[in-house]
Amino acid sequence: MHEVDMTRCLLQALEDWRDQHPVQPCVEQVHLLVGEFTCVEPSQLRLSFAAAVKDTWLAAAQLSITSVPLVGKCLVCGNSYRPDPACGYASPCCGHPMETILSGRELKIQRIDYS
Amino acid sequence: MHMSISDTMNISLLAANDQQAQHNRQQFDAWGLFCINVMSSPGAGKTILLEQTLRALHGTHAMAVLEGDMTTQLDAQRLTGLGVPVVPITTGRACHLDAAMVSTGLSLLRQQCDPASLDLLWVENVGNLVCPAEFAVGEHCKLALLSVTEGEDKPLKYPVMFREADCVLITKVDLLPHVPADLGRMGRHVRQINPHCGVFPVSALTGAGLGDWLAWLGQQLLAQGRHHRNPPQHPGGLQRPSVTVT
Numbered sequence: 001m002h003e004v005d006m007t008r009c010l011l012q013a014l015e016d017w018r019d020q021h022p023v024q025p026c027v028e029q030v031h032l033l034v035g036e037f038t039c040v041e042p043s044q045l046r047l048s049f050a051a052a053v054k055d056t057w058l059a060a061a062q063l064s065i066t067s068v069p070l071v072g073k074c075l076v077c078g079n080s081y082r083p084d085p086a087c088g089y090a091s092p093c094c095g096h097p098m099e100t101i102l103s104g105r106e107l108k109i110q111r112i113d114y115s
Numbered sequence: 116m117h118m119s120i121s122d123t124m125n126i127s128l129l130a131a132n133d134q135q136a137q138h139n140r141q142q143f144d145a146w147g148l149f150c151i152n153v154m155s156s157p158g159a160g161k162t163i164l165l166e167q168t169l170r171a172l173h174g175t176h177a178m179a180v181l182e183g184d185m186t187t188q189l190d191a192q193r194l195t196g197l198g199v200p201v202v203p204i205t206t207g208r209a210c211h212l213d214a215a216m217v218s219t220g221l222s223l224l225r226q227q228c229d230p231a232s233l234d235l236l237w238v239e240n241v242g243n244l245v246c247p248a249e250f251a252v253g254e255h256c257k258l259a260l261l262s263v264t265e266g267e268d269k270p271l272k273y274p275v276m277f278r279e280a281d282c283v284l285i286t287k288v289d290l291l292p293h294v295p296a297d298l299g300r301m302g303r304h305v306r307q308i309n310p311h312c313g314v315f316p317v318s319a320l321t322g323a324g325l326g327d328w329l330a331w332l333g334q335q336l337l338a339q340g341r342h343h344r345n346p347p348q349h350p351g352g353l354q355r356p357s358v359t360v361t
Contacts, residue, residue, distance in 0.1 A: 002246035
């Protein structure tokens with residue numbers, strides 16, 4: 001379950017952020033962007049995060065995950081499209097392979113709400 | 116009155132790993148060595164491919180291996196004796212190597228040799244088609260293996276791995292007479308996900324296709340401006356007929 005290791009990286013980033021503050025902030029919500037074309041399952045990440053922050057300085061923090069759809073751009077017809085695994089991720093209008101990915105690879109800490 | 120503050124971050128969730136991977140890469144570049152991260156599902160043939168590749172490049176390229184496995188050092192033991200330093204990395208419960216583990220492996224490697232004397236560093240990742248795709252270790256090149264026994268649809272089922280790969284080797288083609296696998300279809304599925312990666316069918320057992328793989332590797336080294344200690348001379352045993360993906 002690599003979401004545990006993802007969580008470890010997330011906690012490291014949050015600790016680095018905390019260390020920039022003279023007084024320890026109380027984190028209320030951590031907003032993540034998770035692309036559809038990643039190996040991360042949001043429910044597993046939430047579970048892992050909840051277990052990891054229990055009884056720590058992040059115990060009150062909630063994880064908010066926004067899923068980002070996979071969007072490709074066909075270099076032949078120029079259209080943006082939602083690649084479908086059932087169609088081999090190909091461009092629906094001309095069948096061209098998935099060349100450019102416009103979104104869906106995001107694994108980002110977008111924002112931290114705190115007091 | 117309660118007042119919340121928002122800090123916009125827009126940093127990678129994997130920033131901690133990415134920073135370590137970047138540090139590893141800087142070390143590789145300072146040492147002048149080319150690092151290849153070898154990934155596949157368990158049993159696709161990573162270790163035997165490495166055995167054959169190490170044999171083929173022996174004498175022309177100075178190499179070392181970081182050998183990742185969840186448990187045991189069996190693969191590392193297989194590679195020991197091929198004349199290159201091998202550092203086992205046992206990951207325990209982790210199903211992939213991360214940049215910190217590779218950094219630890221590099222420290223152990225330095226006890227065996229001077230990395231600056233090497234041309235190539237092979238990182239054999241833990242057998243897994245999911246997690247290793249997301250965790251950079253500082254590699255210059257990602258190599259994914261897919262065996263003919265795994266089925267033609269794996270690139271579509273595990274697309275991130277095959278999207279991330281710079282090169283895909285379709286392995287165990289010597290088994291094609293015995294398994295219902297369509298090599299052309301398998302290659303097309305890889306290229307549906309990743310149109311520009313190199314795709315080469317190989318058999319590490321018979322040597323078929325290994326010349327094509329080594330030629331591709333040589334091109335990557337040239338493109339990177341890497342210099343090997345001696346001119347490349349692939350042993351005759353690897354000059355077998357190519358197997359073509361149509």
